[in-house]
Amino acid sequence: MRWQDDPVLEVEHLKMRFGGLVAVNDLSFSVGRGDITALIGPNGAGKTTVFNCITGFYRPSEGMLSLRHDDGTTLLLERLPGHSISWKAKVARTFQNIRLFTGMTVLENLLVARHNPLMLASGFTVFGLLGLPGFRDAERQAVEQAKFWLEKINLIDRADDPAGDLPYGAQRRLEIARAMCTDPILLCLDEPAAGLNPRESHELNELLLSIRQDHGTSILLIEHDMSVVMGISDHVVVLDYGTKIADGTPEEVRNDQSVIAAYLGVEDEEVEHVEAEVGL
Numbered sequence: 603m604r605w606q607d608d609p610v611l612e613v614e615h616l617k618m619r620f621g622g623l624v625a626v627n628d629l630s631f632s633v634g635r636g637d638i639t640a641l642i643g644p645n646g647a648g649k650t651t652v653f654n655c656i657t658g659f660y661r662p663s664e665g666m667l668s669l670r671h672d673d674g675t676t677l678l679l680e681r682l683p684g685h686s687i688s689w690k691a692k693v694a695r696t697f698q699n700i701r702l703f704t705g706m707t708v709l710e711n712l713l714v715a716r717h718n719p720l721m722l723a724s725g726f727t728v729f730g731l732l733g734l735p736g737f738r739d740a741e742r743q744a745v746e747q748a749k750f751w752l753e754k755i756n757l758i759d760r761a762d763d764p765a766g767d768l769p770y771g772a773q774r775r776l777e778i779a780r781a782m783c784t785d786p787i788l789l790c791l792d793e794p795a796a797g798l799n800p801r802e803s804h805e806l807n808e809l810l811l812s813i814r815q816d817h818g819t820s821i822l823l824i825e826h827d828m829s830v831v832m833g834i835s836d837h838v839v840v841l842d843y844g845t846k847i848a849d850g851t852p853e854e855v856r857n858d859q860s861v862i863a864a865y866l867g868v869e870d871e872e873v874e875h876v877e878a879e880v881g882l
């Protein structure tokens with residue numbers, strides 16, 4: 603199990619309080635390097651709160667979030683300022699609701715992701731922006747990388763169109779491509795399949811599998827679509843009321859009675875339907 607032998611992220615005793623509400627309580631789990639890990643659970647279980655802690659939007663009330671780079675460097679995410687999480691720790695994310703720059707072109711949306719390396723190459727001066735060869739190289743690389751991702755998500759023909767004109771499923775893919783343009787070691791996706799039709803959902807699975815296989819990027823995703831979760835995950839972590847109720851392979855989790863009862867959280871008469879949905 604890679605999540606035990608070679609974790610890229612270890613979440614230890616994470617707690618997040620909002621006033622009197624404990625949204626996440628003493629949560630520990632690991633994300634294996636190169637794995638696709640799904641974080642699932644009923645509405646309000648605390649999944650997005652966990653993401654917000656990992657990606658620096660919230661500072662946890664308690665707990666440790668250790669990110670291990672390939673070279674052995676370990677960064678404690680809970681101690682990093684939010685803006686360093688993408689740039690220094692190399693953790694990228696997408697959101698439940700699409701957050702593209704809809705008035706900018708599809709290509710520009712990807713170039714924005716290279717803002718930090720471009721500014722570094724400019725030496726943070728206007729003269730750098732205008733003339734430094736290092737900046738021109740960085741700019742060329744940014745465009746090449748953007749084109750690579752546009753080919754990969756089948757949007758190269760729409761490169762100059764406003765991102766807001768794309769169909770919904772294409773916008774979702776563009777968001778993932780934008781996150782990949784930051785060269786993350788950990789990609790966090792908050793409900794990437796939400797609102798997708800079955801064909802788009804299948805395309806998403808293919809894209810995520812190829813990101814893992816071709817780029818070795820570790821993926822942590824929150825997802826309600828069980829065809830995505832069970833179809834592509836190596837590891838599934840289940841939350842209920844802010845605590846972990848199951849953690850294992852998709853097969854282990856889908857046969858876990860506490861998951862069926864608590865996660866699915868359905869009336870008895872609905873169990874059969876939901877079991878069919880998760881392939882039981």
Ligand SMILES: Nc1ncnc2c1ncn2[C@@H]1O[C@H](COP(=O)(O)OP(=O)(O)OP(=O)(O)O)[C@@H](O)[C@H]1O
Nearest residue numbers: 620623624625643644645646647648649650651652
């Ligand atoms: N900023 C906040 N302030 C107060 N309470 C919050 C805040 N963020 C989340 N919560 C509460 O924390 C609990 C967990 O919410 P969270 O959004 O993490 O759940 P979730 O599992 O992602 O749910 P969903 O599947 O519906 O997106 C909920 O009770 C929610 O109302």
